[in-house]
Amino acid sequence: MNYNSKYLFSNNAKPFIKWAGGKNQLLEQFNDFYPNELRNGVIKNYVEPFLGGGALFFALSQKFKIEKAYLSDLNKDLVLTYQIVQRKPEDLLDFLEQYQKEYDTTEQEKRNDLFLEIRKHFNCQRFEINYKKLSDNWISRAAQFIFLNKTCFNGLFRLNSKGEFNVPYGKYKTAKIFDEQNIMAASECLKNAEIVQADYTNCWNVVNENSFVYFDPPYRPISQTASFTTYTGFEFRDSEQLNLANFYRKLDREKGAKLMLSNSDPTNENPNDDFFQKAYLGFYIFKVLAGRAVNCNGEKRGKIKELLITNYQK
């Protein structure tokens, strides 16, 4: 099918997957914190090394004149899926249409079986994929990734110790697996992006004084019970948070780039927790309100604070 003519002028792209920690709901508040050099067109180079759903990338690439974007994440299948959205959106849509049809025509009681079948296929196929070289089997894998993401419990991505995706079915009455127009618009936005599967430190070589770098690492858990840090099978512990803070400091010192970083605010739980104040001493630390609830405790329910750390003044 040829989707091009239909969506040529569409530019309202947003994340095409659900992702834990997605920034859609914070975009409006973030507006006040972008560097002036991005607003006035001096900065044309955008770097996002913890890409996830890419909410900020999609928003900024349609708002400002970004000429080059370097987008990366450690999650192999997430990156493969972005690369397919970028390069083969029409072929991907053909697969997604099939999955949507299959889901819609399967009776409610049998949808769990359909989900498990696709999950099993996704897990078995991982051994046949050469993640370094784009091939036809990437397209069906990207479609499966999106299908699983939209039908699994809460859009979570979790791997067991064998590297198998093991999130259960989300039991949704209806599931909109994809939006054609959005996939085409996302593909358009990604046209000039370099999309890489890599550790965040790999962005070092592409950052310069004309770059804006946005870091959205796995959050430091706000409580023992709220721990969610395994998007990739690797934990992101406090020692990793501190390594990242050192990397941020080094980028600031040696590259002169504009830097912005999000994380959870530990003072939501413990007013004396100064982990980030210490780690990012000398930088600007702001607080924004997120829509998430702290926990089920009625007293603490409501908006919680998240941190936004920049190396430039607001």
Ligand SMILES: C[S@@+](CC[C@H](N)C(=O)[O-])C[C@H]1O[C@@H](n2cnc3c(N)ncnc32)[C@H](O)[C@@H]1O
């Ligand atoms: C909080 S999510 C990003 C959310 C995203 N900004 C959004 O709006 O949806 C963190 C991401 O970091 C990735 N990640 C974890 N450890 C990483 C590492 N060492 N280097 C690069 N990416 C990593 C995870 O795979 C995950 O996609």
